[in-house]
Amino acid sequence: MMLSRHAESLFWLGRHLERAEYSTRMLDVTYHSLLESAAWESERAWRDLLQVLRSESSFDELGRPATSEAVNRFVMVQRSNADSVVACIERARENARSVRELIPTELWQSLNSFYLALHSRDVATDLTEQPYDLYEMVKQRCQTITGVLADTMARDDGWRFVTIGRYLERAQMMCRLLAIRYQNLSDVSFHQWLAALKSASAAEAFRKAYRGSQDPTDVIEFLLLSPVFPRSVFFSLRQAEAELDILGAQFGRITRPQRLLGRIRAGLEFTDIHELLQSDLRLYLVDVEGGIRWVGESVATEYFRNSHEFAPFVPTGPVPTGGRS
Amino acid sequence: MTGGLFAGYDHDGFFDEVFTADGEVRPHYRALVARLGLFSADELARRERLRDAAFRTQGITFTVYGEEEDVERTFPMDLIPRIIPPDEWAEVERGLVQRVDALNRFLDDLYVGEQAIIRDGIVPRWMVLSSDGFERQAAGLAVPHSSRCVVAGIDLVRDADGTYRVLEDNLRNPSGISYVLENRAAMTRVLSLAFTDHRVRSVDHYGAMLLGALRHVAPPAAGDDPTVVVLTPGVYNSAYFEHAFLARQMGVELVEGRDLVVDDHVVSMRTTHGLRRVDVIYRRIDDDFLDPVVFRPDSQLGVPGLMAAARAGTVTIANAAGNGVADDKAIYAFVPEIIRYYLGEDPILASVPTYLLDEPDHRAEVLDRLGDLVVKPVAESGGYGMLIGPAASDAEIEAFRHKLEADPRGYIAQEVVSLSRHPTLIDDHLEGRHVDLRPFVISGEKIEVIPGGLTRVALRRGSLVVNSSQGGGSKDTWVLAPDRDLKRPGDRAEGAELERVEGDDRRETTQMPAVGVDGDQTEHTPGGVQP
Numbered sequence: 001m002m003l004s005r006h007a008e009s010l011f012w013l014g015r016h017l018e019r020a021e022y023s024t025r026m027l028d029v030t031y032h033s034l035l036e037s038a039a040w041e042s043e044r045a046w047r048d049l050l051q052v053l054r055s056e057s058s059f060d061e062l063g064r065p066a067t068s069e070a071v072n073r074f075v076m077v078q079r080s081n082a083d084s085v086v087a088c089i090e091r092a093r094e095n096a097r098s099v100r101e102l103i104p105t106e107l108w109q110s111l112n113s114f115y116l117a118l119h120s121r122d123v124a125t126d127l128t129e130q131p132y133d134l135y136e137m138v139k140q141r142c143q144t145i146t147g148v149l150a151d152t153m154a155r156d157d158g159w160r161f162v163t164i165g166r167y168l169e170r171a172q173m174m175c176r177l178l179a180i181r182y183q184n185l186s187d188v189s190f191h192q193w194l195a196a197l198k199s200a201s202a203a204e205a206f207r208k209a210y211r212g213s214q215d216p217t218d219v220i221e222f223l224l225l226s227p228v229f230p231r232s233v234f235f236s237l238r239q240a241e242a243e244l245d246i247l248g249a250q251f252g253r254i255t256r257p258q259r260l261l262g263r264i265r266a267g268l269e270f271t272d273i274h275e276l277l278q279s280d281l282r283l284y285l286v287d288v289e290g291g292i293r294w295v296g297e298s299v300a301t302e303y304f305r306n307s308h309e310f311a312p313f314v315p316t317g318p319v320p321t322g323g324r325s
Numbered sequence: 326m327t328g329g330l331f332a333g334y335d336h337d338g339f340f341d342e343v344f345t346a347d348g349e350v351r352p353h354y355r356a357l358v359a360r361l362g363l364f365s366a367d368e369l370a371r372r373e374r375l376r377d378a379a380f381r382t383q384g385i386t387f388t389v390y391g392e393e394e395d396v397e398r399t400f401p402m403d404l405i406p407r408i409i410p411p412d413e414w415a416e417v418e419r420g421l422v423q424r425v426d427a428l429n430r431f432l433d434d435l436y437v438g439e440q441a442i443i444r445d446g447i448v449p450r451w452m453v454l455s456s457d458g459f460e461r462q463a464a465g466l467a468v469p470h471s472s473r474c475v476v477a478g479i480d481l482v483r484d485a486d487g488t489y490r491v492l493e494d495n496l497r498n499p500s501g502i503s504y505v506l507e508n509r510a511a512m513t514r515v516l517s518l519a520f521t522d523h524r525v526r527s528v529d530h531y532g533a534m535l536l537g538a539l540r541h542v543a544p545p546a547a548g549d550d551p552t553v554v555v556l557t558p559g560v561y562n563s564a565y566f567e568h569a570f571l572a573r574q575m576g577v578e579l580v581e582g583r584d585l586v587v588d589d590h591v592v593s594m595r596t597t598h599g600l601r602r603v604d605v606i607y608r609r610i611d612d613d614f615l616d617p618v619v620f621r622p623d624s625q626l627g628v629p630g631l632m633a634a635a636r637a638g639t640v641t642i643a644n645a646a647g648n649g650v651a652d653d654k655a656i657y658a659f660v661p662e663i664i665r666y667y668l669g670e671d672p673i674l675a676s677v678p679t680y681l682l683d684e685p686d687h688r689a690e691v692l693d694r695l696g697d698l699v700v701k702p703v704a705e706s707g708g709y710g711m712l713i714g715p716a717a718s719d720a721e722i723e724a725f726r727h728k729l730e731a732d733p734r735g736y737i738a739q740e741v742v743s744l745s746r747h748p749t750l751i752d753d754h755l756e757g758r759h760v761d762l763r764p765f766v767i768s769g770e771k772i773e774v775i776p777g778g779l780t781r782v783a784l785r786r787g788s789l790v791v792n793s794s795q796g797g798g799s800k801d802t803w804v805l806a807p808d809r810d811l812k813r814p815g816d817r818a819e820g821a822e823l824e825r826v827e828g829d830d831r832r833e834t835t836q837m838p839a840v841g842v843d844g845d846q847t848e849h850t851p852g853g854v855q856p
Contacts (some may be wrong), residue, residue, distance in 0.1 A: 001597060001598040001601070002597055003578055004597055005580075005584050005595070094560060097560050098559070101569045105383075108384065109382050109384075112382060112384045113382045116381060304597075
């Protein structure tokens with residue numbers, strides 16, 4: 001049992017952390033893989049990245065071409081970008097601050113010192129001169145925080161909400177990444193699929209699992225369906241589901257987020273990549289992503305807004321099943 | 326005998342906490358001075374950096390509201406602690422308990438009693454009724470055991486003779502206790518050896534003490550295990566760090582107004598398991614923001630229906646609503662009489678000579694002597710809106726003359742008190758800086774004082790303003806345990822209570838330009854939290 005607001009803060013703490021790390025990872029991989037690419041390829045890669053982060057329209061409002069520098073700046077620090085890495089860390093810290101009495105001191109301190117470290121740097125100069133250091137710093141700090149979380153936080157409801165937030169965010173990001181890569185499948189070189197793997201820190205794990213495969217189908221299968229790789233969509237959803245199950249068990253009933261998520265997870269679990277490829281995979285991915293977003297909404301309705309005081313959750317359209325195949 | 330850091334230190338004729346007028350080290354400071362004498366300036370500077378880094382990473386900050394952006398600052402803690410010997414503290418403690426006891430009775434008399442003190446002509450009715458802090462909405466609202474000031478912060482200064490004087494009472498939401506505890510924690514790390522020379526009384530039982538008092542004032546119907554929460558305006562409030570700190574120290578929920586809901590006069594908090602009943606609210610928001618039904622209708626910080634629930638006796642709000650009337654600076658002048666009236670005792674702690682402007686004779690004298698006096702608005706805190714006569718220009722004095730003539734009830738005038746000074750580390754050497762002291766008094770089953778309190782320091786040379794928002798800093802404050810504690814462990818732990826120290830009222834002694842300024846008490850802030 002915990003305050004709804006606290007649960008919500010912890011949920012968003014998890015989401016923001018994950019988003020900051022993921023955005024940085026994407027920047028890192030795109031930046032470094034483009035150093036050897038043609039200019040037109042570059043523009044498209046940066047646009048893809050903005051799409052994955054759902055930031056394309058707000059970037060376009062700036063009226064600038066999608067150059068490496070402009071996108072880096074936008075994704076990292078731009079004030080007008082509410083989802084910039086710096087903004088995510090600020091919000092993660094604010095959320096941590098609002099639950100300070102609940103979380104381990106080490107967690108607060110590592111987030112706070114991350115925030116201070118970011119603010120003591122001239123991020124704009126880092127980005128024009130040597131972004132590598134900045135990327136590394138952000139990734140390492142995020143991982144440190146994740147480590148502190150795992151090692152100091154009691155496995156109580158607070159932990160569950162952080163975890164659900166992180167894994168839902170992660171699964172959504174991965175769905176988008178795959179959908180965007182896949183829509184250009186015909187003219188995407190394996191080089192770019194490799195970049196996708198790298199942005200999920202998955203290249204090494206993929207090589208181990210699939211030996212020397214250069215087949216995009218294998219990459220998609222791995223990132224979407226792997227039951228053992230912690231960044232695959234399936235794995236992430238199962239983690240979130242496990243925590244939702246424990247929360248639901250305290251009520252002695254199957255809650256709505258459990259039902260929604262269970263359906264999506266089962267859809268993935270009992271599917272086959274080749275079957276998927278015969279249908280419209282991109283549409284499938286968009287559908288799964290939409291379903292996950294709905295799970296997030298229903299978590300909010302179930303736990304953050306006391307449902308008996310508010311209108312019951314009624315989806316405005318058909319409930320996504322996470323698959324049309 | 327005082328080499329190293331203390332070489333060249335001059336008390337400039339002020340009352341100095343460490344040195345006597347003859348330049349001798351006071352006995353209770355000897356060990357510290359000897360210990361610090363061993364440090365080089367570089368060594369102290371290194372320890373200061375350690376302290377700063379620790380405070381920043383831990384986020385021990387307060388927020389300064391700026392015009393464009395709010396800034397989070399750490400509250401500077403000077404490394405040289407203030408030491409109070411046991412007998413001196415015992416008297417201060419008795420004085421504080423006496424004062425808060427009387428103030429609790431006064432408030433109870435005004436809100437749920439017969440207002441006997443008004444009937445008997447001790448405090449004028451119009452003075453009470455015209456106070457901003459007097460809340461008609463709190464009339465008839467009883468507090469269990471009459472503990473209206475569960476937490477009181479009484480600001481003390483020492484004058485030119487070293488006499489402790491009450492500068493003002495803070496009975497609404499006094500803040501600063503978190504710094505007392507964090508300062509101590511930091512000091513034990515940065516200057517651990519200095520502790521081994523003394524027996525410093527611990528302060529870390531504050532959380533338990535406060536929780537005990539809050540549970541004590543729970544409505545009787547709450548049973549043996551009342552649910553206590555801390556109510557904060559949110560993360561953007563300047564004292565948010567302290568609110569979270571206290572909730573953590575007590576192991577209770579830190580809630581905002583939007584977490585609470587009142588239904589059928591019962592207050593509950595919204596949890597992931599639905600609504601949970603709340604019995605005691607330690608609120609850190611001002612009266613005006615508590616309940617939009619009764620107070621400011623535009624407030625988003627409070628809880629609609631809260632006051633009605635309190636009135637129904639299902640929940641206790643601590644500190645009680647309406648306490649502001651007793652820390653009104655005009656009422657301050659009556660506190661010695663209030664003590665005599667309710668307790669039949671003479672006040673133990675001295676006051677600062679204070680003039681009320683509604684009396685024609687006093688007003689004429691004050692207007693005549695504005696350049697010698699300090700003028701304060703009665704309802705302000707945080708050192709805002711004051712006139713410090715000896716430091717003011719003619720134009721400023723003239724401006725205040727008009728203010729006073731237009732609104733005599735809105736201001737008081739006080740004789741200037743020469744605040745004591747304490748050696749403070751400035752760059753690489755020690756200089757004397759003015760200090761005050763805010764002890765915290767808890768009214769639970771009995772009235773208790775945490776040993777010491779927050780010593781605030783005016784860090785700017787010659788400055789008398791100790792407020793954190795105005796460049797003030799702080800010092801760890803050590804109350805020493807009585808010697809006999811060490812020699813005869815079988816003795817009562819609180820041996821100090823056995824001491825008989827005569828109350829000493831030296832209120833007539835007033836000198837020299839120097840004045841204490843209160844700390845931040847109001848805690849309202851616009852806005853809430855994300856996501």
